[in-house]
Amino acid sequence: MFGGFFGGLAGGTFSGQYRCYPVSFIDKNDAETGNKIFLPSSALDRLASLHIEYPMLFKVESRSTGRSTHCGVLEFSADEGMVHMPYWMMQNLLIEEGSLVSITSATLPKGTYVKLQPHTKDFLDISNPKAVLEMTLRGFSCLTRGDCICLHYNNKKYYIDITEAKPQDAISVIETDCEVDFAPPLDYVEPQREEKAPAPAPAPAADAAGPSSSAQPEEAAQDPRFLAFQGTGRRLDGKAAVGGPPVPVDIHRGARQPPPSAPPADAQAKSSAPNGTANGTASKAKAGKVVFGPTGNRLLDKQQANTAAKPPAPKPEEKKEESKFKAFAGKPRSLKD
Known part of the structure; x- marks a missing residue:
């Protein structure tokens, strides 16, 4: 109706007004993926008489909202006075179903x-x-x-x-x-750049006239020592256990350090010997009689010979102490008893 009465031919330009409806009203949902409209067959007759160039392009304008867009034509199968277009086009024009739109041919x-x-x-x-x-x-x-x-x-x-x-x-x-x-x-939000922290300022140099102890770092505390087997040993027979003090162990290096040992007896003897003698024989020599006269040397020689001829006296044998602890010293018993 609107296309027949309000449509006109002016200077080879097609123009008409139609009621707009979405393509879903004619079960053409595939047309939603484009921007092509459906016009009535009467519009094709007028376009053919005007010798419109292909492809046919149109300007669609809503006078009520003042918005416009451009589109093509897919089919001429709409009812008279109606135009069907994708719903997203109607949203761009800010119109509803049944709104009046003006369609004009365009060259782009x-x-x-x-x-x-x-x-x-x-x-x-x-x-x-x-x-x-x-x-x-x-x-x-x-x-x-x-x-x-x-x-x-x-x-x-x-x-x-x-x-x-x-x-x-x-x-x-x-x-x-x-x-x-x-x-x-x-x-889209651009990622924020992380600001790098300023480098710490260098420490001021120590005053040359100041004390030297302030420039030197404090000595680190000594590492703790680990003493293995600090307990007291015991024997089964009741006697005192034989063993030295526990040996300190470095828990970081795992190296066992032996306890400080006493200086050897030879070194003690040398240090205690008078006049720097090695064996201290002068202090340990036994006092003897001094005999003056012609027979003095013979008696001394005779005593020395007797002493060298005598064998050393045998040492008394040490009595073996019997062990106070006897294992399995009880009487045997039978299961039949």
Whole structure:
């Protein structure tokens, strides 16, 4: 109705007003992946008489909201006075079902550059966004700066804004080589750079006139020593145990350090000997009689000979002490008793 009465032919331009409805009303949900509309068959007759160049492109404008966009045509199968378009296009025009829109034929140049901006960072997770975008744009005839297109991929919708287009704000993307650039997503937050902490200032040099003890570090405390087997030993027979004091062990190196031993007896004898003699024979010599006269030397020689001839007296044998402890000293018993 509106297309027949309000449509006109002026200077080879197609123009008409139609009631707008989404493509879901005619079970054409596949058309949601593009920006092509459904016009009635009467519009095809008028377009053919005007010799409109292919591909047919149109400008869709809502007079109530003042917003406009551009699109192509997919079929001429809509009812008279109605136009069906993807729902995301109706959202860009801010219109509802049954709103009145004006459709006018348009000629757009081929695009050379377009800049897109995704709404969310999820678009960056796509493994090959270029291939997905090329496949999606096959359903588009043109792009308009300021529109928000919907990209369907992997059962998920991605909304993308068209922020820039060249050579005009509205371009044709049919059989053209167009450069595509991406802006950061709307919810993208740049990572904050961690500021490095300033390096500590060098310590002031020590005063040359000051005491030397202030420049030297304090001596480290000695490492604790570990004494193995500090207890007292006991024997089964009751006698005193024979053994030296416990040996200190370095717990860090594991080396056992022997206790300081007493100096050898020879060294003590040398140190205690008078006049620096080695064996101290002068102090240990037995006092004897001194005999003067002709027989003095004979008596002395005779005593020395007798002493050398006598064998040394045998030492008394030490009695072996019997052990006070006897193992298994009890009487045997039988199980029959």
